[in-house]
Every structure is written in structure tokens, then in C-alpha cells.
Amino acid sequence: MAACKPLGSGEECSFVDKDEIWKVHVKIELQSAKAWPNKWGFLTKSYKEMQEESNKLKDVVKLELPQHLKTRPPTPPEKYIQVGPSPPVPQTTQAQIGWRSAVPELQLERYGKVQCGKKSFLKELGWAFDACS
Numbered sequence: 041m042a043a044c045k046p047l048g049s050g051e052e053c054s055f056v057d058k059d060e061i062w063k064v065h066v067k068i069e070l071q072s073a074k075a076w077p078n079k080w081g082f083l084t085k086s087y088k089e090m091q092e093e094s095n096k097l098k099d100v101v102k103l104e105l106p107q108h109l110k111t112r113p114p115t116p117p118e119k120y121i122q123v124g125p126s127p128p129v130p131q132t133t134q135a136q137i138g139w140r141s142a143v144p145e146l147q148l149e150r151y152g153k154v155q156c157g158k159k160s161f162l163k164e165l166g167w168a169f170d171a172c173s
Contacts, residue, residue, distance in 0.1 A: 053061075077084075127143055130136050140146045162169055 124145065126146070127139070130139050141148070160169075162171060
């Protein structure tokens with residue numbers, strides 16, 4: 041049996057050819073399935089056996105970390121984050137826009153607004169403004 045030609049080459053596969061190719065693939069798959077345990081069966085060692093070996097090794101090798109390398113328990117957020125009461129919710133939807141940012145204590149910018157001047161990449165490089173046009 042010859043291999044099928046690619047589409048458009050004039051000689052295309054018939055249904056019989058495709059069926060024969062499928063049979064060969066299935067035959068090779070079955071042969072591989074029979075040969076697999078002999079070649080790769082050692083990989084099927086159960087997970088439980090590996091876990092037991094791992095636990096035994098963990099028990100044998102117990103390392104005690106020095107005090108300066110141990111992790112400290114996490115600090116509770118209440119210790120460094122103070123949440124105050126919110127102001128009353130506005131009665132109208134128009135008043136809801138920006139109602140929390142109008143109160144200075146509730147603003148997101150705790151340390152002032154970030155101010156960046158207008159900079160020109162071309163000016164920093166010392167190029168003419170029409171250099172990239």
C-alpha cells in the first residue's frame with residue numbers, strides 16, 4: 041500500500057486507503073501497549089510507596105533552623121492599618137461622585153499628588169523636534 045498523496049496532487053486517498061492507514065496505526069498502538077510494561081513498567085511504582093519513602097527520609101533528616109532564619113508570625117493588619125468611620129452616604133447620585141475623595145482623611149494620595157513635568161524625549165537627547173517626522 042502506497043502512502044496517500046497530499047491534496048491537490050492529482051492522486052488522493054480513497055476510503056479504503058484511509059481505512060488501511062487507520063488499521064496500521066491501531067496495530068502499532070496495540071504492539072506498543074503490549075511492549076510498554078517490559079520497557080517502562082518500573083515507572084508504575086505506586087504513589088503511596090513513594091510517599092512513604094519520602095516521609096521516612098523526612099523523619100530521618102530533621103533540621104532545626106537557627107532563630108535568625110526562622111520566619112516570624114505575620115503581624116495582624118489591625119496593628120498598622122487604622123480604618124476610621126466613613127462619612128454618611130449622600131442622598132443623591134450627583135453628590136455620590138467624589139464624595140469620599142472630598143474628605144481629606146479619605147483621600148488615596150496620602151503623601152500628596154505625584155507631579156511630573158512635561159518632558160520631551162527628543163529634548164533630553166538633544167535632537168531637533170522634527171528629527172522623528
